[in-house]
Amino acid sequence: xRNVAILNIHNLCEEISxxxxxxxxxxxxxLQSTDNTFVLKPRFTSNADILFEMVKYLPKITTENIFIVRxxxxxxxxxxxxxxxxxxxxxxxxxxxxxxxxxxKPNKNxxxxxxxxxxxxxxxxxxxxxxxxxxxxxxxxxxxIKPLYISALNQRYLLVITPNIPDYPKKIAKIIDMESKEEFxxxxxxxxxxxxxxxxxxxxxxxxxNNKYILIKTGRICSFxxxxxxxxxxxxxxxxxxxxxxxxxxxxxxxxxxxxxxxxRYIITTADENQSIEFEPFxxxxxxxxxxxxxxxxxxxxxxENFDRDSIEIFKFDLNKRITSKLITSESEIPFIYxxxxxxxxxxxxxxxxxxxxxxxxxxxxxYIENHQKEKLEFFVEKDEVFENIYSFSSAGFITTKNVxxxxxxxxxxxxxxxxxxxxLDEGFVPIFDANKxxxxxxxxxxxxxx
Numbered sequence: 001x002r003n004v005a006i007l008n009i010h011n012l013c014e015e016i017s018x019x020x021x022x023x024x025x026x027x028x029x030x031l032q033s034t035d036n037t038f039v040l041k042p043r044f045t046s047n048a049d050i051l052f053e054m055v056k057y058l059p060k061i062t063t064e065n066i067f068i069v070r071x072x073x074x075x076x077x078x079x080x081x082x083x084x085x086x087x088x089x090x091x092x093x094x095x096x097x098x099x100x101x102x103x104x105k106p107n108k109n110x111x112x113x114x115x116x117x118x119x120x121x122x123x124x125x126x127x128x129x130x131x132x133x134x135x136x137x138x139x140x141x142x143x144x145i146k147p148l149y150i151s152a153l154n155q156r157y158l159l160v161i162t163p164n165i166p167d168y169p170k171k172i173a174k175i176i177d178m179e180s181k182e183e184f185x186x187x188x189x190x191x192x193x194x195x196x197x198x199x200x201x202x203x204x205x206x207x208x209x210n211n212k213y214i215l216i217k218t219g220r221i222c223s224f225x226x227x228x229x230x231x232x233x234x235x236x237x238x239x240x241x242x243x244x245x246x247x248x249x250x251x252x253x254x255x256x257x258x259x260x261x262x263x264x265r266y267i268i269t270t271a272d273e274n275q276s277i278e279f280e281p282f283x284x285x286x287x288x289x290x291x292x293x294x295x296x297x298x299x300x301x302x303x304x305e306n307f308d309r310d311s312i313e314i315f316k317f318d319l320n321k322r323i324t325s326k327l328i329t330s331e332s333e334i335p336f337i338y339x340x341x342x343x344x345x346x347x348x349x350x351x352x353x354x355x356x357x358x359x360x361x362x363x364x365x366x367x368y369i370e371n372h373q374k375e376k377l378e379f380f381v382e383k384d385e386v387f388e389n390i391y392s393f394s395s396a397g398f399i400t401t402k403n404v405x406x407x408x409x410x411x412x413x414x415x416x417x418x419x420x421x422x423x424x425l426d427e428g429f430v431p432i433f434d435a436n437k438x439x440x441x442x443x444x445x446x447x448x449x450x451x
Contacts, residue, residue, distance in 0.1 A: 016052065016067055037450070050432065108135070112130060151203065153175070173185065212247070220238045327370065346367045362381045
């Protein structure tokens with residue numbers, strides 16, 4: 001049986017709780033929490049460090065503090081921002097430097113964006129770039145700023161797109177070189193009357209062989225909203241949606257050589273009024289293995305729902321070949337899809353009573369979508385435990401079960417199924433990988449909320 005203590009179960013619940021802002025800290029008023037609740041969000045890095053963002057959601061979403069656990073020795077470092085942070089853009093894990101931005105209104109007709117470089121080791125913050133965007137505010141006394149879309153392509157280049165809402169009267173879509181101050185416009189028109197300002201989501205991901213990709217969804221509408229409008233014959237805008245996948249390197253090359261960027265050439269699929277599309281809403285990975293999977297997976301998934309046929313198709317997009325292939329068609333709810341080094345799979349579970357025992361047998365069957373191979377796993381769990389999730393990658397796999405009556409989450413290892421550790425329902429956990437040995441070095445337990 002695996003000795004779980006060897007894995008170093010590192011519990012940060014008490015340690016992190018010490019750093020919740022309070023009035024006695026003597027910090028600026030704008031850093032004080034109005035609802036006294038912080039949500040902790042772990043962010044993985046490529047060298048096995050984990051950043052815990054302490055995020056306040058009311059009255060607006062802001063990141064006020066950072067707690068970093070170093071992967072090398074599990075040492076901890078707390079950092080409190082001097083500025084009010086709207087979003088983390090990039091983490092330079094080699095130098096332990098964060099790039100973030102903050103948006104403020106110097107007056108009712110202007111929004112000022114500041115890009116801030118935060119040295120977490122030496123506790124130094126500096127504004128490295130700033131620019132302004134025209135803004136129309138019906139309530140100038142309110143500090144709330146409608147979100148815009150901004151992402152860092154790397155330490156030098158920013159991608160900025162304003163959404164098609166009245167608050168931004170002058171629409172902007174451009175790449176900014178923060179060193180030279182040069183700006184490269186993005187051709188807003190994608191096709192017909194649909195443009196990039198109909199943006200609904202923007203993120204930069206790191207995938208196969210550490211290549212970066214820009215993911216954009218346009219349409220400004222969620223699937224459930226569009227389905228409701230279509231089925232009720234309601235009149236609504238934003239009937240067209242697109243999914244865009246653009247390699248960062250190619251986009252920057254295009255910007256340098258052509259002095260502009262055209263995202264229409266990177267569209268991988270579209271949806272009409274009777275369809276809806278999404279990036280990976282069904283991929284049940286919780287990003288817990290994202291650093292490892294990213295190094296090996298040259299694919300992303302997306303779904304297309306057809307309201308007339310009441311069906312959902314799930315596609316795999318090859319990032320290298322830019323080829324799409326269909327994985328599965330479902331005529332019910334969107335299925336949870338899992339992944340490991342063998343491919344994408346579905347999960348079926350069953351429970352069997354054990355006569356005269358307080359335990360039951362939990363059978364977890366992995367059904368691989370592309371070749372229909374099956375793999376069966378069996379665990380002995382308490383009768384009140386139910387399967388919750390599976391994380392399967394090389395030698396680092398495990399499942400989780402939930403026991404609501406006892407308020408516990410248990411983690412069982414795939415290679416030694418009798419070994420487990422437990423956390424509370426209001427706690428989360430993340431693994432720290434040893435990249436050289438391709439195995440888990442430790443688990444870090446943390447509180448979901450700080451109240």
